[in-house]
Amino acid sequence: MLAYTYKEKGKFVLEEKEKPQLCEETDAIVRVTLASICSSDIHIKHGAVPRAVPGITVGHEMVGVVETVGNKVTKVKPGDRVTVNVETFCGECFFCKNGYVNNCTDKNGGWALGCRIDGGQAEYVRVPYADQGLNLIPGTVTDEEALLTGDVLATGFWAARISEIREEDTVVILGGGPTGICTLLCVMLKSPKQIILCEVDQERIAFIKKHYPKVLVVNPEETDVETFVKAHSDHGGADRVLEVAGGSQTFDLAWKVARPNGIVTIVALYEENQILPLPQMYGKNLIFKTGGVDGCDCDEILKLIEEKKIDTTPLITHTFSLKEIEKAYDIFENRKEQVIKIAIQP
Numbered sequence: 001m002l003a004y005t006y007k008e009k010g011k012f013v014l015e016e017k018e019k020p021q022l023c024e025e026t027d028a029i030v031r032v033t034l035a036s037i038c039s040s041d042i043h044i045k046h047g048a049v050p051r052a053v054p055g056i057t058v059g060h061e062m063v064g065v066v067e068t069v070g071n072k073v074t075k076v077k078p079g080d081r082v083t084v085n086v087e088t089f090c091g092e093c094f095f096c097k098n099g100y101v102n103n104c105t106d107k108n109g110g111w112a113l114g115c116r117i118d119g120g121q122a123e124y125v126r127v128p129y130a131d132q133g134l135n136l137i138p139g140t141v142t143d144e145e146a147l148l149t150g151d152v153l154a155t156g157f158w159a160a161r162i163s164e165i166r167e168e169d170t171v172v173i174l175g176g177g178p179t180g181i182c183t184l185l186c187v188m189l190k191s192p193k194q195i196i197l198c199e200v201d202q203e204r205i206a207f208i209k210k211h212y213p214k215v216l217v218v219n220p221e222e223t224d225v226e227t228f229v230k231a232h233s234d235h236g237g238a239d240r241v242l243e244v245a246g247g248s249q250t251f252d253l254a255w256k257v258a259r260p261n262g263i264v265t266i267v268a269l270y271e272e273n274q275i276l277p278l279p280q281m282y283g284k285n286l287i288f289k290t291g292g293v294d295g296c297d298c299d300e301i302l303k304l305i306e307e308k309k310i311d312t313t314p315l316i317t318h319t320f321s322l323k324e325i326e327k328a329y330d331i332f333e334n335r336k337e338q339v340i341k342i343a344i345q346p
């Protein structure tokens with residue numbers, strides 16, 4: 001089968017590989033029907049993910065049809081349409097039982113697919129702990145509608161959940177990329193009084209204004225964000241801040257725009273250390289919550305998609321066949337053609 005493979009820093013190659021086989025009784029083999037490219041794939045390509053193993057097939061956001069299952073798999077059967085979770089988790093350890101699946105103690109726990117074990121930018125993928133890692137797609141939901149469930153949408157859903165958003169809140173989201181928009185969609189489900197999204201990219205700003213007109217969009221290159229947030233909130237700052245951008249100054253901005261006793265949720269993955277200036281923020285009494293995602297809400301997310309309460313299809317701006325994946329990466333990595341997300345059809 002064809003599989004897009006991480007060879008070495010800076011080099012991904014589409015190559016012919018053996019079709020994956022069941023290794024454990026809890027595995028499933030899934031025939032991939034649609035996959036997507038994530039910015040984490042680009043991080044791997046740039047050598048910024050030290051635990052990524054050369055030779056692995058990349059891709060960790062995909063949907064497909066179950067081909068075969070191990071003896072101990074009970075939740076799915078061959079022929080079922082499923083989303084695949086970015087995280088691998090056993091469902092049995094202390095962390096899994098408490099919903100902290102990102103910290104599953106299994107050797108493949110956390111983000112393994114398309115990083116430490118073969119992922120889904122391929123025709124087939126082996127999914128460990130299939131009862132945990134696969135979620136059934138409701139019959140009326142298309143592959144395209146379900147595609148982002150296991151990764152960016154799971155991340156946005158988790159971020160909105162742990163931020164404890166209430167209807168009287170002003171919520172600031174920093175970053176309007178794919179994860180930022182998925183976070184926005186999940187924050188909107190909580191119906192806060194005001195949502196302010198902070199983004200610098202003009203194409204992204206235009207996209208958000210067009211699709212989500214009730215959201216206030218602020219560009220820090222044009223407007224002082226602290227002043228803007230103060231003017232649009234009831235208690236001198238945002239009640240909740242969700243930092244999804246991961247830029248060089250966005251952590252600083254995140255705690256500055258929060259009101260005293262607010263919650264600041266860090267979703268972003270930074271490439272460098274960030275400074276927590278405790279003397280400066282003394283008395284602000286902030287609550288920080290830090291990433292990464294506990295991706296265990298996928299059944300609930302799929303139900304919301306089925307009920308048309310979440311729609312991520314506008315984010316999928318391009319579709320390519322697996323054979324054209326080089327071109328797709330070029331567009332995604334270099335942000336050409338107003339790209340947001342790309343779907344890959346094996």
Ligand SMILES: [Zn+2]
Nearest residue numbers: 038039040151
């Ligand atoms: Zn990802």
Ligand SMILES: [Zn+2]
Nearest residue numbers: 090093096104
């Ligand atoms: Zn576990």
